[in-house]
Amino acid sequence: MRRSTTRRLAMAATLGLAGVTLAACGGGEGSGGDDVDEALSSVDVACEPYQEYGDLEGTSVSVYTSIVSPEDQSHIDAFIPFEDCTGVTVEYEGSRQFETQLPVRLESGNAPDMAYIPQPGLVERLVTDFPDSVFPVGEQAEANVDEYYNESWKGYGTVDGTYYAAPLGANAKSFVWYSPGAFEENGYQIPETWDDLMALSEQIASDHPDAKPWCAGIESGNATGWPATDWLEDMMLRTAGPEAYDQWVEHEIPFNDDQVVEALDQAGQVLKDEKMVNGGLGGVESIATVPFGEAGLPILDGSCFLHRQASFYQANWPEGTNVAEDGDVFAFYLPGDDPDEQPLLGGGEFTLMFADRPEVQALQAYLASPEWSNAKAKVSAPGWVSANSGLDPANLKSxxxxxxxxLLTDEATEFRFDGSDLMPAAVGTGSFWTGMTNWITGEDTQSVLDSIENSWD
Structure with a gap:
């Protein structure tokens, strides 16, 4: 896994690192003799931030994740400064069977040194099921989280009062995609409240009888229904508020509480109204069969004007689509009832250690540092972001x-993690997904929420 000095030289130039010469940082093994060493020494690489990790030459750390090719390459490339400045070798392994295989490996005593965990709920299950295999976050990593992250991120990695999982990447889900050109042509303004958004939707329906204000799709193979769960979660944050949202996710109030009924009915103002959806795709029931990745595409031909989906949806626009404030498509923040409040639904990954050797702790600290976030941003395609406040946003690609x-780093933002990722799996990725699909295809609000409540163990 260690790269040749030629590869490292190219990546150092890509990352634009500056400071102490690479050859002086402990990453001096090479494959090209004196000529390569001379060329390498001419490239400045900032190793000062890595000195706190000490000399780790000759050690290695295995990392197991669900992120596979081609998305894995930017993760692998972002290890390079850490490897070259500390002497550690990072052995990256991505697997499409990650969530089923990780517990098997822990059970058999074949644990990786570290894993990227995509949901806090999985962190809790692993800590509960394998208490002797999981180690708390190291001191250096915890210090980075305390300094550079909103405090809510630390809470999502904590189980029974012990801090186990440090944040890695992030995403923001509370977005509405639209066409800036269509808005300008029709004189539409970005809404600041939910009432403004619904008034805009009514205006679009009146102005464009051959189109629909909204388009939506929740088909996603075995995960069909998850985009609709995001709708309910966003509405819960806006109608009931973050505190009630937390109680709902933790089952301190029932899934079918009156506040949840109100939130789902508010989502229904869009998703259950034939006048509002499904532009260019069919009626309300078509939402259940339209692939989520294709659902927003009618914005491009004017069949619909609005599509609620996360920041990562940008990867689904056809090649050549200009995603920009004055481009073919862009997105605005999904407003709530109060323009002065800013709840944000999102997600992300966490690092969890199954070994507490110094080099493993050092890698976890690096992955929670501004150095990693900036390196990762520079080698990533559009669609990747971090909630680390030390990230320079100029390094992000879109x-x-x-x-x-x-939004993720704004002090006014009340960030909340995707609720279905926090709930027990039987609910969050089970009855919640199927229940929301049933709701789209005709089942009433109360019946759906009652059914999900009854499924909660």
Whole structure:
């Protein structure tokens, strides 16, 4: 896994690092003799931030994740400064069977040194099921989280009062995609409240009888229904508020509480109204069969004007689509009832250690540092963002990523993690997904919420 000095030289130039010469940083093994060493020594690499990790030459750390090719390459490339300045070798392994295989490996005593965990709920299950295999976050990593992250991120990695999982990447889900050109042509303004958004929807329906204000799709193979769960979660944050949202996710109030009924009915103002959806795709019931990745595309031909989906949806626009504030498509923050409040639904990954050797703790600290976030941003395609406040947003590749970062790090933002990722799996990725699909295809609000409540163990 260690790269040749030629590869490292190219990546150092890409990352634009500056400071102490690479050859002086402990990453001096090479494959090209004196000529390569001389060329390498001419490239400045900032190793000062890595000195706190000490000399780790000759050690290695295995990392197991669900992120596979081609998305894995930017993760692998972002290890390079850490490897070259500390002497550690990072052995990256991505697997499409990650969530089923990780517990098997822990059970058999074949644990990786570290894993990237995509949901806090999985962190809790692993800590509960394998208490002797999981280690708390190291001191250096915890110090980075305390300094550079909103405090809510630390809470999502904590189980029974012990801090186990440090944040890695992030995403923002509370967005509405639209066409800036269509808005300008029709004189539409970005809404600041939910009432403004619904008034805009009514205006679009009146102005464009051959189109629909909204388009939506929740088909996603075995995960069909998850985009609709995001709708309910966003509405809960806006109608009931973050505190009630937390109680709902923790089942301190029932899934079918009156506040949840109100939130789902508010989502229904869009998703259950034939006048509002499904532009260019069919009627309300078509939402259940339209692939989520294709659902927003009618914005491009004017069949619909609005599509609620996360920042990562930018990867689904056809090649050549200009995603920008004055481009073919862009997104605005999904408003609530009060323009002075800014709840934000999102997600992300966490690092969890199954070994507490110094080099493993050092890698976890690096992954929670501004150095990693900036290196990762520089080698990533559009669609990746971090909630680390030490990230320079200029390094992010798209305006949507920069907008997501602005919201994720804004002190006024009340960030909440995707609720289905926090709930027990039987509910969050089970009855919740199927229940929301049933709701779209005709089942009433109360019946759906009652059914999900009854499924909660």
């Amino acid at each position: 305006p949507i990523d920069q907008l997501a970062y602005e």
